[in-house]
Amino acid sequence: MEIDVKDDETNQDFTTREALFYHETIRPGKIEIIASKPMATQRDLSLAYSPGVAAPVKAIAEDPSLAAKYTARSNLVAVISNGTAILGLGNLGALASKPVMEGKAVLFKRFADVDAIDLELDTEDPRAFIEAVALMGPSFGGINLEDIKAPECFIIEQELRERMNVPIMHDDQHGTAIITAAGLVNACHLTGRKLEDVKVVVNGAGAAAIACTALIKSMGVRHENVLMCDRSGVIFPGRDNVDQWKSAHAVETDRRTLEEALEGADIFLGLSAKDALKPEWVKDMADQPIIFAMANPDPEITPDAAKAVRPDAIVATGRSDYPNQVNNVLGFPFIFRGALDVQATTINEEMKIAAAHAIAELARRPVPEEVAAAYGINHQFGTDYIIPAPFDPRLIEVVSSAVAKAAMDSGVALAPIEDFDLYTHSLKARLNPTTAALTNIYSLAKANPGRMVFAEAEEEVALRAAIQFRDFGYGTPILVGRTEKVREKLVELAVDDPDSYIIENSYTSQHIEPMVEYLYKRLQRRGYTERDVRRMVNQERNVFAALLVALGHGDGMISGLTRTFSQTAREIARVLDPKPGAVPFGVHMMLGKNHTTFLADTTMNERPTARELAHIARETAAVARRMGHEPRVAFLSYSTFGNPSGQWLENIREAVAILDAEEPGFEYEGEMAPDAALNPKVMKLYPFSRLSGPANVLIMPGLQSANLSAKLLRELGGDATIGPMLIGSEKPVQIAPMTAIAPDILTLAVLASAGVLG
Ligand SMILES: NC(=O)C1=CN([C@@H]2O[C@H](COP(=O)(O)OP(=O)(O)OC[C@H]3O[C@@H](n4cnc5c(N)ncnc54)[C@H](OP(=O)(O)O)[C@@H]3O)[C@@H](O)[C@H]2O)C=CC1
Ligand SMILES: CC(=O)C(=O)O
Numbered sequence: 001m002e003i004d005v006k007d008d009e010t011n012q013d014f015t016t017r018e019a020l021f022y023h024e025t026i027r028p029g030k031i032e033i034i035a036s037k038p039m040a041t042q043r044d045l046s047l048a049y050s051p052g053v054a055a056p057v058k059a060i061a062e063d064p065s066l067a068a069k070y071t072a073r074s075n076l077v078a079v080i081s082n083g084t085a086i087l088g089l090g091n092l093g094a095l096a097s098k099p100v101m102e103g104k105a106v107l108f109k110r111f112a113d114v115d116a117i118d119l120e121l122d123t124e125d126p127r128a129f130i131e132a133v134a135l136m137g138p139s140f141g142g143i144n145l146e147d148i149k150a151p152e153c154f155i156i157e158q159e160l161r162e163r164m165n166v167p168i169m170h171d172d173q174h175g176t177a178i179i180t181a182a183g184l185v186n187a188c189h190l191t192g193r194k195l196e197d198v199k200v201v202v203n204g205a206g207a208a209a210i211a212c213t214a215l216i217k218s219m220g221v222r223h224e225n226v227l228m229c230d231r232s233g234v235i236f237p238g239r240d241n242v243d244q245w246k247s248a249h250a251v252e253t254d255r256r257t258l259e260e261a262l263e264g265a266d267i268f269l270g271l272s273a274k275d276a277l278k279p280e281w282v283k284d285m286a287d288q289p290i291i292f293a294m295a296n297p298d299p300e301i302t303p304d305a306a307k308a309v310r311p312d313a314i315v316a317t318g319r320s321d322y323p324n325q326v327n328n329v330l331g332f333p334f335i336f337r338g339a340l341d342v343q344a345t346t347i348n349e350e351m352k353i354a355a356a357h358a359i360a361e362l363a364r365r366p367v368p369e370e371v372a373a374a375y376g377i378n379h380q381f382g383t384d385y386i387i388p389a390p391f392d393p394r395l396i397e398v399v400s401s402a403v404a405k406a407a408m409d410s411g412v413a414l415a416p417i418e419d420f421d422l423y424t425h426s427l428k429a430r431l432n433p434t435t436a437a438l439t440n441i442y443s444l445a446k447a448n449p450g451r452m453v454f455a456e457a458e459e460e461v462a463l464r465a466a467i468q469f470r471d472f473g474y475g476t477p478i479l480v481g482r483t484e485k486v487r488e489k490l491v492e493l494a495v496d497d498p499d500s501y502i503i504e505n506s507y508t509s510q511h512i513e514p515m516v517e518y519l520y521k522r523l524q525r526r527g528y529t530e531r532d533v534r535r536m537v538n539q540e541r542n543v544f545a546a547l548l549v550a551l552g553h554g555d556g557m558i559s560g561l562t563r564t565f566s567q568t569a570r571e572i573a574r575v576l577d578p579k580p581g582a583v584p585f586g587v588h589m590m591l592g593k594n595h596t597t598f599l600a601d602t603t604m605n606e607r608p609t610a611r612e613l614a615h616i617a618r619e620t621a622a623v624a625r626r627m628g629h630e631p632r633v634a635f636l637s638y639s640t641f642g643n644p645s646g647q648w649l650e651n652i653r654e655a656v657a658i659l660d661a662e663e664p665g666f667e668y669e670g671e672m673a674p675d676a677a678l679n680p681k682v683m684k685l686y687p688f689s690r691l692s693g694p695a696n697v698l699i700m701p702g703l704q705s706a707n708l709s710a711k712l713l714r715e716l717g718g719d720a721t722i723g724p725m726l727i728g729s730e731k732p733v734q735i736a737p738m739t740a741i742a743p744d745i746l747t748l749a750v751l752a753s754a755g756v757l758g
């Protein structure tokens with residue numbers, strides 16, 4: 001379907017068009033399945049499939065518990081919906097719920113390394129639903145039910161819990177309840193309230209509302225202090241249209257409407273629909289009212305509207321673009337992680353309450369500096385930070401281990417953990433901090449939008465990246481190319497308003513004369529006449545683009561698609577210098593499943609001297625730190641600590657000695673071969689080594705080995721690669737590989753614009 005840009009509703013952070021584009025690009029949707037074992041040779045095939053596969057088949061037939069050992073089941077959760085209550089959008093059917101369920105699957109993976117697959121069942125009949133899920137029991141280690149409306153969700157969950165022997169959780173009920181309870185505990189703590197005393201109004205009487213109410217009551221809130229409303233108003237005994245689940249929360253009262261219910265209330269819990277809470281009703285709530293407007297995607301009231309009438313309110317929503325995101329994403333990944341890790345047979349009340357307390361307690365702890373810097377979490381406990389942010393890397397450790405422990409203590413863990421410290425550590429290691437750091441860098445770029453010169457805007461790949469750079473709010477692209485050609489391409493790519501883009505043509509630009517003057521001054525004693533310089537300005541796009549930056553018409557530039565790296569670098573160097581005292585060099589960042597490794601210098605210095613090696617190590621360590629990694633630097637060689645000896649080791653040793661004299665504030669070691677730097681078993685052979693773990697910054701002895709390694713790893717190793725990233729030029733300049741695609745160029749442009757590359 002073509003996107004109707006006229007109907008391009010703007011949310012706070014993005015437009016409908018951007019959201020659709022996000023789902024459409026790279027490959028449709030948000031998930032793919034990747035094999036976890038080699039599958040290259042005939043032998044691999046024989047082992048993975050017939051005949052080798054018969055061995056685990058027979059083993060599991062004999063002992064079903066072995067499925068956890070020989071299949072992916074024990075880390076596999078199904079996210080199952082029938083689309084009858086998709087967020088707060090209502091019953092839009094099974095198929096339409098797929099983007100949400102794919103999204104939940106991705107969050108499982110991203111936040112807790114749980115493999116998840118979405119299943120959309122085309123039925124509103126609870127019986128059919130139950131049968132379908134129960135029959136799939138052998139497939140999954142856990143079942144996350146999602147976006148199924150009340151009251152069917154209660155029947156479905158209860159029966160499946162009785163029939164199946166794996167953790168089952170209807171996330172909208174219990175995930176939401178756990179996070180809401182955690183947020184409420186903290187909001188009450190901040191306002192000096194006790195759960196036993198608070199007066200609560202719950203708006204909504206569906207899956208989420210009923211479970212939240214039940215949980216907070218089990219934690220101390222008094223039944224008679226909670227008024228629940230649905231579309232017909234307050235639920236009281238004997239009211240029409242009240243089923244058994246709603247009636248459990250009916251209270252004798254003469255209040256009939258939400259407005260009446262809110263008079264003097266301490267807390268509003270909205271689990272209903274957009275705009276259900278009118279600002280004028282908030283006025284009559286108690287002092288320092290607590291307002292959780294959790295309907296998605298649009299809350300019952302926006303924080304701005306609530307604060308306008310009640311500046312003393314603590315406000316939370318389900319969204320990530322306001323402070324205090326009370327959303328079940330803080331719960332389900334970590335709850336299932338803990339449950340799966342001990343092979344829990346269920347998710348019981350003890351596990352839920354443990355999760356709620358762990359989340360609440362985490363928000364009250366100070367955010368460590370490195371977490372704040374790398375993840376952009378700059379709040380400390382207070383009215384705008386009552387609940388941790390989903391990106392907080394401590395969540396997996398704290399919540400999953402609390403859930404695992406509660407499962408063990410309550411006797412539902414089939415595989416109790418013996419060494420809990422080791423377990424907590426292994427939880428942390430499941431997350432790769434780069435993903436979070438990149439997310440933070442992207443928001444940093446958005447907060448300080450720059451002007452990025454795209455030197456090769458006639459190239460479709462560069463132009464697509466430039467369009468996204470602007471559409472996603474990272475800044476203003478300045479497009480270098482022939483005006484008509486670039487304009488035509490913009491039209492072809494269906495941008496909203498091609499004339500709103502800045503196009504700089506090197507033949508007609510108004511900046512040509514000052515450019516010629518500037519460059520002639522630089523080059524007149526290097527064998528160039530003014531005519532040579534003018535020709536260069538007109539004809540060499542990299543020179544022209546770099547001049548735009550040098551003269552202040554852009555903040556940085558990106559190029560590299562049409563010339564080799566070295567030629568592009570040479571052209572730019574005619575205009576821009578390195579930073580004072582810096583040696584420009586290149587870094588490749590290799591992103592593996594659970595590791596990130598920085599390789600340098602992969603682009604510039606053929607035979608770095610000892611001083612240059614030390615400089616490259618220092619600067620690459622700084623880049624690693626800005627990306628959220630504590631650097632462990634290895635100076636690589638064919639030799640490990642003098643074995644074998646050779647004539648090329650001296651400058652590496654001298655580089656290490658230079659750092660020794662400086663005490664640079666990070667771990668470094670060398671000379672060493674890659675296995676001694678990366679393989680813990682080999683590292684044990686060198687107990688005197690100063691590296692406390694496998695190296696994550698590899699300083700290569702020369703350009704040959706560096707560039708070869710980076711390219712070999714990219715082509716054969718399977719790691720995603722970012723780079724080369726150019727470090728050390730006076731202005732942010734990035735040179736993409738000639739084979740780059742639009743997302744690669746966009747990433748480099750954003751990294752340059754955010755100023756994190758140094
Ligand atoms: N922040 C978070 O983490 C989460 C938020 N939610 C949000 O909670 C909401 C409900 O979801 P869920 O419980 O799964 O859905 P359900 O369909 O089970 O329940 C919806 C409930 O909302 C009530 N409702 C709808 N509109 C209004 C209104 N204007 N005034 C009062 N009540 C209203 C319905 O009333 P009636 O019974 O009369 O039809 C029903 O009781 C959604 O907006 C969802 O996005 C849900 C889960 C997690
Ligand atoms: C967050 C969520 O699960 C919902 O709004 O339905």
Ligand SMILES: [Mg+2]
Nearest residue numbers: 087146147172
């Ligand atoms: Mg949901």
